[in-house]
Amino acid sequence: MHKLVLIRHGESTWNLENRFTGWTDVPLTETGVAQAREAGRLLKAAGYEFDVAYTSVLKRAIWTLWHCLDEMERTWLPVVKDWRLNERHYGALQGLNKGDMAKQYGDQQVLIWRRSYDTPPPVLDAADPRGQRQDPRYAKLAPEQVPLTECLKDTVARVLPCWNEVLAPAIKSGQRLVIAAHGNSIRALVKYLDGISDADIVGLNIPNGIPLVYELDDELKPIRSYYLGDPEAAAKAAAAVASQGKA
Numbered sequence: 001m002h003k004l005v006l007i008r009h010g011e012s013t014w015n016l017e018n019r020f021t022g023w024t025d026v027p028l029t030e031t032g033v034a035q036a037r038e039a040g041r042l043l044k045a046a047g048y049e050f051d052v053a054y055t056s057v058l059k060r061a062i063w064t065l066w067h068c069l070d071e072m073e074r075t076w077l078p079v080v081k082d083w084r085l086n087e088r089h090y091g092a093l094q095g096l097n098k099g100d101m102a103k104q105y106g107d108q109q110v111l112i113w114r115r116s117y118d119t120p121p122p123v124l125d126a127a128d129p130r131g132q133r134q135d136p137r138y139a140k141l142a143p144e145q146v147p148l149t150e151c152l153k154d155t156v157a158r159v160l161p162c163w164n165e166v167l168a169p170a171i172k173s174g175q176r177l178v179i180a181a182h183g184n185s186i187r188a189l190v191k192y193l194d195g196i197s198d199a200d201i202v203g204l205n206i207p208n209g210i211p212l213v214y215e216l217d218d219e220l221k222p223i224r225s226y227y228l229g230d231p232e233a234a235a236k237a238a239a240a241v242a243s244q245g246k247a
C-alpha cells in the first residue's frame with residue numbers, strides 16, 4: 001500500500017481579498033503560513049515521512065510546502081517544482097473579485113467559470129500584462145503551452161502527464177510523496193484518481209492547508225482517502241471555498 005499526501009496551499013493574499021488568482025504569483029497571508037505549519041504539525045504527529053516533495057512554480061504552494069516541511073524538520077528533503085502542478089489559469093478573470101463578478105454576472109455564471117469541467121473563463125489577451133508568456137519561469141515552454149485561460153479539462157490535460165511521467169512512477173518505485181499544489185490542480189488529480197464524473201466534479205472543493213491523504217494499492221487505485229485532523233473542520237472549510245463565488 002502506498003500513501004500519497006496532497007496539500008492545497010494555505011490562504012493567499014488574493015484568497016483573503018477573494019480575487020481570482022490562477023497563475024498570478026501571490027504570497028501567503030499570516031493565516032496561510034499558520035495553516036501550512038499546522039499541516040506540518042499534523043503530519044509529524046501522525047508519523048508521516050516523505051522521500052521527495054513536489055510543488056508548482058507558484059510561491060503560495062512553494063512556501064506552504066516549506067513551512068509544512070519546516071514543522072516536520074524535513075526542509076532538507078528534495079523538492080521538485082513542476083509548472084504542470086500550477087493552479088488552473090483563470091484567464092481574463094485573474095485579479096477580479098469573485099463576489100463582484102457574481103453580482104455582475106450572477107452566481108450561476110461564476111459557478112460555471114469556477115467549477116464546470118469544460119467551460120473556460122473568458123480568454124486573456126496575449127498582450128495583457130496579467131498574462132505569463134513573458135515570465136522567465138516559463139521560458140522553456142512554447143508560448144501556446146502558457147495558457148490564456150483554462151477549464152478544468154485543460155488543467156487535467158497537463159496534470160495527468162505530470163502524474164503519468166513523474167508522480168506515479170516515483171510512487172510505484174516506493175517513494176513517499178507529498179505534493180503541495182492548488183485547488184484546481186488537486187481537483188484535476190482527485191477527479192482522475194477517484195474517477196469522478198464531469199458532472200460531479202462541480203461539487204468538489206478543496207480547503208486550504210489541510211493534508212489530504214490517499215491510500216493507494218499497487219496499481220495506484222485509491223483504497224480510501226481522508227483529510228488529516230478534524231473532518232468537520234475540513235468539510236466546513238471546503239464549504240467556505242464553495243461560497244466564495246456568491247454575490
Ligand SMILES: O=C(O)[C@H](O)COP(=O)(O)O
Nearest residue numbers: 019020021022087114183
Ligand atoms: O485561482 C484562484 O482564484 C484560487 O486559487 C482557486 O479559486 P477557485 O476556488 O475560485 O477555483
